[in-house]
Amino acid sequence: MAKKPKTVYACSECGGQQPKWFGRCPDCGAWDSLVEEAGGEPESKPLGSGLHGGRPTPLPEVRPGGEARITTGIDELDRALGGGLVPGAAVLIGGEPGVGKSTLQLQMAAGLAESHSVLYVTGEESSAQVAERAGRLGVRDKPLQLLAETDLDTILARLQETGAGLAVVDSVQTVADGALSSAPGSVAQVRECAARLVRYAKQTGTVLCLVGHVTKEGALAGPRVLEHMVDTVLYFEGEQGGQYRLVRAIKNRFGAMNELGVFRMTGGGLEAVANPSALFLSDHPEPVPGSAVVASQEGSRPLLVELQALVAESPLTQPRRVALGVERERLSLLLAVLYRHAGVALFDQDVFVNVVGGVDLSEPAGDLAVAAALVSSLRSRALPQKTVILGEVGLGGEVRPVGRMEDRLREAAKLGFERAVIPAASADGLGQPGLTVEPVRRIDRALEVLLDG
Numbered sequence: 001m002a003k004k005p006k007t008v009y010a011c012s013e014c015g016g017q018q019p020k021w022f023g024r025c026p027d028c029g030a031w032d033s034l035v036e037e038a039g040g041e042p043e044s045k046p047l048g049s050g051l052h053g054g055r056p057t058p059l060p061e062v063r064p065g066g067e068a069r070i071t072t073g074i075d076e077l078d079r080a081l082g083g084g085l086v087p088g089a090a091v092l093i094g095g096e097p098g099v100g101k102s103t104l105q106l107q108m109a110a111g112l113a114e115s116h117s118v119l120y121v122t123g124e125e126s127s128a129q130v131a132e133r134a135g136r137l138g139v140r141d142k143p144l145q146l147l148a149e150t151d152l153d154t155i156l157a158r159l160q161e162t163g164a165g166l167a168v169v170d171s172v173q174t175v176a177d178g179a180l181s182s183a184p185g186s187v188a189q190v191r192e193c194a195a196r197l198v199r200y201a202k203q204t205g206t207v208l209c210l211v212g213h214v215t216k217e218g219a220l221a222g223p224r225v226l227e228h229m230v231d232t233v234l235y236f237e238g239e240q241g242g243q244y245r246l247v248r249a250i251k252n253r254f255g256a257m258n259e260l261g262v263f264r265m266t267g268g269g270l271e272a273v274a275n276p277s278a279l280f281l282s283d284h285p286e287p288v289p290g291s292a293v294v295a296s297q298e299g300s301r302p303l304l305v306e307l308q309a310l311v312a313e314s315p316l317t318q319p320r321r322v323a324l325g326v327e328r329e330r331l332s333l334l335l336a337v338l339y340r341h342a343g344v345a346l347f348d349q350d351v352f353v354n355v356v357g358g359v360d361l362s363e364p365a366g367d368l369a370v371a372a373a374l375v376s377s378l379r380s381r382a383l384p385q386k387t388v389i390l391g392e393v394g395l396g397g398e399v400r401p402v403g404r405m406e407d408r409l410r411e412a413a414k415l416g417f418e419r420a421v422i423p424a425a426s427a428d429g430l431g432q433p434g435l436t437v438e439p440v441r442r443i444d445r446a447l448e449v450l451l452d453g
Helices: 075-081 101-112 127-137 152-162 187-204 225-229 328-342 364-379 405-414 443-452
Strands: 007-011 034-038 090-095 118-122 145-148 166-170 207-212 232-237 244-252 260-266 269-272 291-298 301-313 321-324 349-355 387-389 419-423 436-440
Touching: 007 187, 034 187, 075 232, 075 244, 075 260, 075 269, 090 101, 090 187, 090 225, 101 118, 101 127, 101 166, 101 207, 101 269, 118 127, 118 152, 127 145, 145 152, 152 187, 166 187, 187 207, 187 225, 291 364, 291 405, 301 364, 301 405, 321 328, 328 349, 328 364, 328 443, 349 364, 364 387, 364 443, 387 405, 387 443, 405 419, 419 443, 436 443
Parallel strands: 090 207, 090 232, 118 145, 118 166, 166 207, 291 387, 321 349, 387 419, 419 436
Antiparallel strands: 007 034, 232 244, 244 260, 260 269, 291 301, 301 349
16 A cells, blocks of 8 residues: 655745644744645755856856846836846746736747747647737747646756757746655745756756746745745736736846836737836826826836825714825825824825826835825815925925935926926925926925915
8 A cells, every 4th residue: 555645834935844734834933824735855966056066166266247138129028127138047927817927928938039049838828829829929930949848857858958048937836846746836846846947047047937826915826935046026917907017026136126117918919118107197188186196216217107085074983094006004194294294184084095007106205295185185176287296204294305306307307297396305406497396395385385386
């Protein structure tokens, strides 16, 4: 009778294994993160990756990186990557089902296939299904090599045979190492398969692009260590049924973090949006109370977005506070500052704040715009048109400076804005042709300039 494989519990956060279930992982302290899976030790493998022959190298003798980047031909993707793909780099892209991850990877792979050897490994679809999608995208005649396979050893062998300079694996959760008894997609499988693929990429200089699933909470599926193994992590975001998609870099060893690429989903695939600021601004025929424009900074790109606020008398004993695209704690802070330093009380009002287009405004540069939009809605008085509002609001009611102000104002002037209300500490020597700069030091003064001036 065959011996039943031993059961172990693996942590989805750190990948550590435990002999029994715990409510809290003893290794990393994460709660409710242990997942049951079949045990089994992998075949013995060398501990090192052998990248440098297993010997230390004096730093002065190490040749610095700086290889020429491989541009994908998709400008918005190159922006998110920091300028393009780097030889030997491992890129992980995750997103909700149906958001367009496979479409983007197929477009990129097909575009590079004419100048590089590219192997597209599909573990979720057959080669015929990928070819059908390629036909819809208009890349059916590209010299792209397809491999429908989930066995890790076979994939590595085919990569060596073809000498591919770019490998796309869609998705890493479908790949399995035969030396492990656990099922594909388990913590152990994802960790081991990703580690061996990344090791191959580093040894050979192959660009590795991994497509990853996400959990219902929106995080990448598998152990959290997966994100630490790769060089770049891209999140593909988009509303269900929406036309636009955002690619955001949350980790990049070869470029800036939080770079943002904007795409439009069409019948022929994903198209780059050259001027995303115009995308996130509404074209109101008349001034609308509660609407304000702020110049957000997404990585190295300034992006103008519209904030909308709605303030209405609440029938509830505890009024509602709803924030979409803005941190709820930040909204509570601004409500307290408005009452204490501007005399605006919203205790009995329902407050709703939304950032148009689904953009997350995580930086504090939008504080002053949120406060102005709230007061504008409360008083049913529209803010001046063609005005951009910038500034962090402190607990003392002061308007604090924000970074890269010149880039933000340049973007506002390019889109035809005529006025900018900014922190006084950031106003020295700044200005753009056709853009009037009005510096303010405190929130009450800013509201006077915007609503009473």
